[in-house]
Amino acid sequence: MKTKIALIGSREFIEHVQTSIALDLNTIELIPYIYGEPQEASLHIKNLTPCDAVLFSGALPYFFSKEECRTLSVPVLYLEQDETALVTSLLYILHHHGIEPDRVSIDLMDLSFIDHAQSDLHLKNPPRYVMDYKERLPHTFHIDDYTDFHRQLFLDGKTDMALTSIHAVYDRLVELHIPCMRMIDPAKSLIRAIEKAHSQSLLSKRKAATIAAARLSVQYCEGEHEHLHELARLMKGTLQKIEDNASYTIYSNRGSIEHFLESTDFHEHSMLAGFGYGHTAAEAETNAEIALSFARKADSNSCAFILNEEKELSGPFPNKSKKQHLKNDTPDMLSLAKQLKLSPANLSKLVQFYKSRSARDFTAAELSDYLQITRRSTERILKKLVDNGSARIIGEEMTYAQGRPRAIYELTFPIY
Template identity: 40%
Template structure:
C-alpha cells in the first residue's frame, strides 16, 4: 500500500511537489491549500485519514506548532536551510547579472544567510536582509521590499513568503520565491515516508499487561472484558486473581489518548491493579509488567518501559468518557447522518487507532462491540452523506457475498 501523505502548502508548492513526487514509488499526496500560512491550523481540522502530515515550510509549521504536541499521527516539515538560501542566491546571480548588494531577502533565520557568506569567505557588501517574525505582519515585509526597489537601492527580491511574492510581481517588482532544491524536497519526502513506516513499526511493538484482582467477585469477568476490548488485547489466566494481557504499543497509546482506561475502575468497588510492560521482546515486556506490579497501587495504571523507567500513575486526574460533545463538526455530522455524537466520536477514535486506512464492517463492528448488521447501517449512512466511501471488496474463500472495503472521507483528528 502507498504511504498516504497529507500536505499543507501553497498552490505554487503543490504544483512543484506533484512534478517531483511522480518520480517516486508508493506515495500518495493529499493536498490542503492555503492562501496565507496562518490558515494552517484550520486546514489541519479538515485532514482526512492519512499516514503522515507534511507541512511545506517553516511558516506553516510555526502556525501549526501549538496543535502538534497532541497530533495523533506523525508529522514533519520542510525546513528552510543554508542550501535553499545559497541555491536561490546563486540562481539570481547567474541569471540576473546582479551584485549581492542589489538584493533584498527575507528569511526565517538571518543567521543562515550569514553562515552562507562565512562558508564562501565573502567580505563584500551584503544584501538587505529581513528576518521573518510571526508577530510582524507580512505586509510590512512586502512594503519594505517595495520601498527599497522604489528608492532604487535594490534590483531584485528573494522572498520566503508566497503572498509577498504575489504582491511584488503584481506591482512589477522583480522577485523570486526562495527555491528549495529538488534534492532537498526528495530527501524530505523520503524522510516523511520513513517516519510513517517507523511509527507504524513502533505502534506494532508488543506490550504485556498484568491485571490483579484483590479478590474474586462477579465483576471480575466484566472488568477483564472491558480492558481486553479497550486495548484490543488477548489474555491468559494465571490464577483466580491474575490475568496476563497481550497487545501492542499503538493500542495502549490509543486507549490512554481517548480516555478508555479510566472506566475500568468504575465497574467494581473492589481494588484492581493494572500494569503494562514495554520491551524489545515479549519476554522482556512480560518481565517489566510483572516488575511494575510490585510498585502498583489500586485503581491506577503503571507502565514499566524498556529502560526500566516506571511511569504513572495514569490517569492523574480520572475522567469519564462523556456521552455529549460540543464539537460543532461532530454535531453537524450527527445531524446529517442521524447517528449519535458518541458513535461518530468512536468512529473517529477507531480511525486514529488503526495502522491501515482501509477497513471492513467486521473491523468496525469488533471495535464498536455491536453487531455487523448495526455497523453496516452506520456505514450506509456515512456513505450516503459522503463521509465514507467503498473502495473495493475483500477476496473471500468462503461462501457468501464479498465484504466491502471502506475508507473514511472526513477529518478524524478533532
C-alpha cells in the same frame, strides 16, 4: 497500498511539487491542502481526510498549526529551509538578473544561513539586508512587517530585488510592482522531505504494532470479571489471569494501549496497572511487571506506569491531561454527523475506532467488534457511509475457504 501524505502549502508550492516531482513518487500519494497565508494552515487540520503523515511546506505554516497538530495520531513534519535553498536562489538571481547578493533583500527562517553561506562560498559581496522570523514565531510574526521591510529598502535605492521565503509576501510585492523572487525549494530537498515523511509513517505503524502487555492488580468486587473483559476490549487485547496471584495480564499492542490511555479516564477503573512494550511477548510481560511494581509503590489507589522496550519508564498516569472523546457536543462534529446521516454517538465511536488503528483500511467485522454491535447493524452504517461518499470499498479479503469475500473499507471524510 500507497502511503498517503497530506501536503499543506501555498498554491504555488503545491503546483511546484505536483509538476516537478509528484510523478516520480510511485509508492506515495500526496493529498494537497492549499492556504492563502501561513496563518490559515491550521484551518486545514480539522479537515484532513485519513492519511499516514502530514507535511507542511515550511516552518511558518507548521508553527501556526502546532497546537492543532497535537490531536493528530500520525507523524507531522515540515520542509526545513537550509543553506542550499538560499545559495541556489542567490545563484539564480546572479546568473539570470546579474544582481549581486549585497543588492538583494532577504527574508528567511534563520540568520545563521547567511553566515554559513558566506563562510562556505567566500562571498565578496555578501547579503547585507536580511530579516529572519525564527524568534518571532508564532506570536510576534506579521506578514506586513516583511512586506514593508523589502518595500522600503527598494524605495530607498538600497536594493534591486527582494528574495522572500513567504509566498504571501511575494504576492504583495508583486502587487506593489517591486522586483522579487520566491526562495527556490531545490527538488532534492523536497524529495528528501517527502521520503522522510514516508519513512516516519512506516516507523509509526511498526511502533504502534509493537507487542504490549498490561499487568493489572485489582481488588475483588462485584462485576469484576465483566469489568476486566471490558478493559481487554478497550485495549483490543486478550485477558489472562495469573495463577496464584491477584493479577491479570492483557496482551495487546502499543498503539491500542496508548489510545486507551489517551481516551480513558483512568480514575474510573480503580486499579493499579503496569504497561510494558517489547519485541517479544515475554519481554513485554516482564516490562509490564516492573512497571506494575512502580504503580504499587505510588501513593494512589488508581495509577499506572509504562516501561518500553528501551527501558524508559513514564508515569504515573493519569497525572497527565487526558482527552475525553465520549462526548460529541462540538458544532463541527454535530454538523458532520448530519452530513453523514449518522447519530453523533456513532460518529464519535467511528472516529475513535479509526484513530486507534495503525492501518487505514478495515472490515465490517473489525468495526462491529469495536462498536460492540451486531454485524448487520455495522453493515447498515457502512452502507450509509458508502452511499453518501463518506467511505469507499477499496478491496476484499477471503479469510476462509468457503463463503463470500469480506469487503475492505476506507473512510473519506475528515477525522482529525
